[in-house]
Amino acid sequence: MAEPLIISIDVMGGDFGPSVTLAGADLELTRRPDLRYELFGDEAVVLPMLEQYPRVKAASRFHHCEVTVAMDEKPSSALRHGRWKSSMWRAIEAVKKGEAHFAVSAGNTGALMAMSKFCLRTMANIERPALAALWPNLKSESIVLDVGASIGADAQQLIGFAVMGAAMARALFHTDVASVGLLNVGVEDVKGNEEVRAAGQILKETALANLQYEGFVEGDDIGRGRVDVIVTEGFAGNIALKTAEGTAKQLTSYLRTALGRTWLTRIGYFLARGAFQGLREKMDPRKYNGGVFLGLNGIVIKSHGGTDAFGFAAALDLGYDMARNGLMSKIETDLAHYYREQAAISLAAGEKGS
Amino acid sequence: MAEPLIISIDVMGGDFGPSVTLAGADLELTRRPDLRYELFGDEAVVLPMLEQYPRVKAASRFHHCEVTVAMDEKPSSALRHGRWKSSMWRAIEAVKKGEAHFAVSAGNTGALMAMSKFCLRTMANIERPALAALWPNLKSESIVLDVGASIGADAQQLIGFAVMGAAMARALFHTDVASVGLLNVGVEDVKGNEEVRAAGQILKETALANLQYEGFVEGDDIGRGRVDVIVTEGFAGNIALKTAEGTAKQLTSYLRTALGRTWLTRIGYFLARGAFQGLREKMDPRKYNGGVFLGLNGIVIKSHGGTDAFGFAAALDLGYDMARNGLMSKIETDLAHYYREQAAISLAAGEKGS
Structure with missing residues (x-):
């Protein structure tokens, strides 16, 4: 069997946070059993919910993050408060460290863009x-x-x-x-x-x-x-x-x-x-669902903030296909x-x- | 009864020429009996067809024009060959001379734009x-x-x-x-x-x-x-x-x-x-149907080249409403x-x- 494909997920991102991102991750596992997740979020919120998704729990490593980037936060403020420690930043950083093949977040677009650029940097000539x-x-x-x-x-x-x-x-x-x-x-x-x-x-x-x-x-x-x-x-x-x-x-x-x-x-x-x-x-x-940032030293996918589990799973699947290829x-x-x-x-x- | 409203028409314009423009003019007269037309075109083509539309004939003055601007002609070439004498130019010129309230052509967009600018000039500050x-x-x-x-x-x-x-x-x-x-x-x-x-x-x-x-x-x-x-x-x-x-x-x-x-x-x-x-x-x-050039010293309406009589009549009607108001x-x-x-x-x- 092929090496597992690893996705880092900003569990807190989106209008509905873990209730959508974890449900989406669960749905996607039924399609792609070879997936593994690196999950980033607030343990007080995520860990109890993760119990409802034993399949996701078994396929994941969870990382507690103190900071959640707000959906309406300005990119500059998100960078100031969320760099190094927010669930969004750390999901991106996992790609940089080679711990994940790509990152997915349903969070604030401007902040995701700013953090992705700052963390992954643009490719040569881009x-x-x-x-x-x-x-x-x-x-x-x-x-x-x-x-x-x-x-x-x-x-x-x-x-x-x-x-x-x-x-x-x-x-x-x-x-x-x-x-x-x-x-x-x-x-x-x-x-x-x-x-x-x-x-x-x-x-x-x-x-x-x-x-x-x-x-x-x-x-x-x-x-x-x-x-x-x-x-x-x-x-x-x-x-x-x-x-x-x-x-x-x-x-x-x-x-x-x-x-x-x-x-x-x-x-x-x-x-x-x-x-x-x-x-x-x-x-x-x-x-x-799922916009792909291209031109960075790593793949980051932006899911719509208002999507549901089905939509979030589609964003995960988009990345799966591209990373596998x-x-x-x-x-x-x-x-x-x-x-x-x-x-x-x-x-x-x-x-x-x- | 209100003073008649006068439209100058480039009868030759469009993919189908007079068979659409005259039919459209006829259709529009059923809606707006107070319309009068100034028709510009090649008499060899237009006059026989005009016999099929006695209502249009009665409401119009016809002006023979030697030149017809081709649908694929470059604006510069259309200006060179068609200025002063093409059906398109003369329909626009009728607006300038105060002989028509507005002009309508289904002809070549670039040429219509160039001729309209050249003939009517832009308004002050535009x-x-x-x-x-x-x-x-x-x-x-x-x-x-x-x-x-x-x-x-x-x-x-x-x-x-x-x-x-x-x-x-x-x-x-x-x-x-x-x-x-x-x-x-x-x-x-x-x-x-x-x-x-x-x-x-x-x-x-x-x-x-x-x-x-x-x-x-x-x-x-x-x-x-x-x-x-x-x-x-x-x-x-x-x-x-x-x-x-x-x-x-x-x-x-x-x-x-x-x-x-x-x-x-x-x-x-x-x-x-x-x-x-x-x-x-x-x-x-x-x-x-009907795009309106705004910012010139007069109104020129561009009809889609491929429209039919119903569409051409809609372009005439658009101008009617605006001119009346x-x-x-x-x-x-x-x-x-x-x-x-x-x-x-x-x-x-x-x-x-x-």
């Missing part, structure tokens, strides 16, 4: 991490990044996102080559801002073994599933993600109202309820390959110039 | 026009701008969009005060980029009679209908709009598949078909009011400083 989200599309799923880890990105940062996103797609979608598009306001070369155009130009000119650059994509190409990876800076990415969520809610609400309107539509709904159930499952945001080494290899290609191009240009 | 779109929400409708007329916007440009969008909302939604939000990645003051934060600060500090500033809004607030007007620069706005369109298509496709799966779901669909029909109508993109004078008054307030604030700051 200035800022990106937050990558899974996005369901008509064919299967794609990865969109950055969905809000930072605002704005220059061409080199966008390319970093592209390479890391492609590595994530390879780890997750079990493919050797991931297709990548740059999100833009049109598909022609002249469209968009300078950063996007420059990134597109470089990606077009650089031969990368594991990344198939497909050019610019537009907002409606995301749902269509035109590419595996959609790359954008965090402002536009966050707005795209939330706009899609809002539109999905809006249509669901219209549909519910329309179906409840007459006795005929209600009977129709009753008969077709299997279809609606299927649709609900397909669109279930809990299935896509060697996400970190894929990112390292692919980034190194890209920077080597870039250096070769610069060198050739220099020789031509001299 | 550097670049914005493209405003109607967006259905759970309560009713809102206006989102800029959805792609230009890329990037500084604080003063964003505020210009806010004031013009609010004037459009007042003309369209029959309200004295329009609520406005700035699209951002979070609602806290520290979120977003410098331009958005600066615009928010100024809007907060400036008392405007007709504009109620509601702070930052996120992507999912658009569909929720939190505010009448959502302001953003054209890159994020375009991506939000197309992402929403893509998500709507995606869910519709899921639903269709799910409902066709078993005989039970198909019977259910049959019984509830009234609800689906209602939903289809509610979501019909043709109803929301004095959109241009509302924009002028509100902008003047804003710049007066800003000047007063600068003056007060200067006096305090001296």
Whole structure:
């Protein structure tokens, strides 16, 4: 049997704390019996609850932490009070120490981002991490990044996102080559801002073994599933993600109202309820729970704060899949390959110039 | 009876030209018998077709134009070949000459934008026009701008969009005060980029009679209908709009598949078909056809190139409503009011400083 895969969990994170994180960890163990957990939290709260989950207890080591980062705490304050000793920090630190393959927290996003950067540091040549989200599309799923880890990105940062996103797609979608598009306001070369155009130009000119650059994509190409990876800076990415969520809610609400309107539509709904159930499952945001910070020396997954055990288990499973498929080494290899290609191009240009 | 309202139409614009634009003009006359048209196009094509629409013919003056701007023509080429003489140019020019209340074209967006700017010029203090779109929400409708007329916007440009969008909302939604939000990645003051934060600060500090500033809004607030007007620069706005369109298509496709799966779901669909029909109508993109260029000395409406007569009529109707409610004078008054307030604030700051 394979070596166990170890996840460090900030048990206290999220709107519901251990009642969700422990229940999620329990659920995930039924799918992945080879999991082990490093649990970080307040013993007074966690230990009694852990008794309800003997399977989790048996698969875990528990570490008491005095400090819990509040959901509304500012990142600076969280860093000041929670560094070294909060459950969030220590879950991240377990990755740094090699005691866990990745960390998961449903806590405060800003604090998680700040602590992850501070503790794990960014990879060589990566200035800022990106937050990558899974996005369901008509064919299967794609990865969109950055969905809000930072605002704005220059061409080199966008390319970093592209390479890391492609590595994530390879780890997750079990493919050797991931297709990548740059999100833009049109598909022609002249469209968009300078950063996007420059990134597109470089990606077009650089031969990368594991990344198939497909050019610019537009907002409606995301749902269509035109590419595996959609790359954008965090402002536009966050707005795209939330706009899609809002539109999905809006249509669901219209549909519910329309179906409840007459006795005929209600009977129709009753008969077709299997279809609606299927649709609900397909669109279930809990299935896509889990944003991945990419570009750090270790993997940290952010779960939605308001999710339930099912959603938290999905965030754990997302990391499981990626870690089992060697996400970190894929990112390292692919980034190194890209920077080597870039250096070769610069060198050739220099020789031509001299 | 009120004075007739006059629309200048680029009859040749769009994927289908006169077969859609004339049919749309005819449809719109059934709703608004007080309309008159100034029609611009190639007489060899348009005049025979006009015979099929005697009502349109009776309500119109036709003007022959030798040149038609191609749907895929670059704006620079369209300006070079089509200025002064194309159907697109002359429809816009009719607004400038005061011969029409507004112009509508389903032609090439870039060319329409370039010609509109060149012919009508931007209003005082407005550097670049914005493209405003109607967006259905759970309560009713809102206006989102800029959805792609230009890329990037500084604080003063964003505020210009806010004031013009609010004037459009007042003309369209029959309200004295329009609520406005700035699209951002979070609602806290520290979120977003410098331009958005600066615009928010100024809007907060400036008392405007007709504009109620509601702070930052996120992507999912658009569909929720939190505010009448959502302001953003054209890159994020375009991506939000197309992402929403893509998500709507995606869910519709899921639903269709799910409902066709078993005989039970198909019977259910049959019984509830009234609800689906209602939903289809509610979501019909043709109803929301028509982007409005704001910030020019005259109103130009861009219809989707691929729409049909129903959609083209909706674009005509959008302009009708706004023109009847004095959109241009509302924009002028509100902008003047804003710049007066800003000047007063600068003056007060200067006096305090001296």
